[in-house]
Amino acid sequence: MSGIRLKVRIYGDPCLREKTRPVDKITPALRLMLKTMVNTMYEEDGVGLAASQVGINESFFVADMGDGPGVYINPQIYKQSGEETMEEGCLSLPGLTIKVARPKNIQVSYRDVNFENITRDLEGLHARIFLHESDHLIGRLLLDYVDEKDRPALEKKIQPNPSG
Template sequence: MAIRAIRKDSDEILRKVSKKVEKIDDRILTLLDDMAETMRAADGVGLAAPQVGILRRVVVIDIGEGLIELINPVIVYESGEQQREEGCLSIPGKSGIVKRPKKVIVRALNRKGETFEITGEDLLAVALCHEIDHLNGILFIDKAISINEQGRD
């Protein structure tokens, strides 16, 4: 495992749409491991592959309840509404209030290539939406109702 450099907001790769993972091979497994280590080292709760310069639909999340790995995640259900402060490892020094669904269900593949669904509410729903947005070249600042320049990263 290795800690990878996190791309910052001016990096054009963060604005590109990631490609679907067609085959889960050693490169994807190493990417998952490295992303988890990088996220933890940066004290984050989520990380998407474009944030480490890889345009693949791969996400890791840990809101304090254990690591979640998602390959080719898709939101299949959303309900409710919440507004929370969000930050991003790729946008240091800024945070913002973003409107997101209160509950989402995401379908994805695990590292073994098995399809599964995960239900996220509250903070997990925010993290899932935030990271999946990264896969589509969308940053939280694009959706923020307000931005705080001195917020946490």
């Protein structure tokens, strides 16, 4: 039996372009939303899902960085070094993968599900997931990393929302 799944917003939906506001406390409603987002992320075969992708204008995302589901509230990036280019996909851009150059190592902070402040060093794929999801929270999408002249052809490849 699968749990409640949220509708993931697809490119063109204005909520994907909004800058989110910080969370000031954990509420029961937020805990439930985080749980539902984790469920949605797994059901959609994603490794991360940001609040703006489900129409919520607040600064948090869920992700699985290989150690099970994690909750990242008010994420911040402090230091960055190195660079690596990899193909990325996005649940809000179904059908597309785009090569994106990102820092290889980052130092981040965020609040966890208990609103405890966490500082961590992330590298490689984990850094990439954190950066990708943090981009969503300021309204930035993968297509913004592509030359403007190349965007229309890519936009045509985006498939309609498979989950309706």
